[in-house]
Amino acid sequence: MGRTPCCESRQGLKKGPWTPEEDKLLVDYVQANAPGNWRMLPKLAGLNRCGKSCRLRWTNYLRPDIKRGPFTPEEHKSILQLHAIVGNKSVLLLLLLTHFVPLQYTCVSSHVY
Known part of the structure; x- marks a missing residue:
């Protein structure tokens, strides 16, 4: 079934x-x-x-809209600011960072920990 x-x-x-x-x-x-x-x-x-x-x-x-390469200083700052607000909830953090694609989940997670 x-x-x-x-x-x-x-x-x-x-x-x-x-x-x-x-x-x-x-x-x-x-x-x-x-x-x-x-x-x-x-x-x-x-x-x-x-x-x-x-x-x-x-x-x-x-997909042509996938961003490749290292984080820009602005992205780095955004990640750290949102991490200070939501803590270690990396899925929530990714949802708030709407311009990232699912593949970057690990990159963002490892970036803040």
Whole structure:
């Protein structure tokens, strides 16, 4: 009962590191069509991956609005000020720092501790 597994139904799915070619296929498809249904996306984009893998790859690594690199002095100051207010509640801290993406959770957490 419940949901069907996202990936178990397709045998032979590629696992492991993404290749630059796969990244390009995913980026090109999402930019041209908007993601829509992530479960159907791999087939439509010509990828041999599961939809969840495609969604996570896009969300955490390939989105053009992801900020990369070290924290700026202003970001560092914001993190420390909010930490003084909310304490060690790093999830709440991240929610207040809306311009950070989920992948930066560990970075912010380790930055204040």
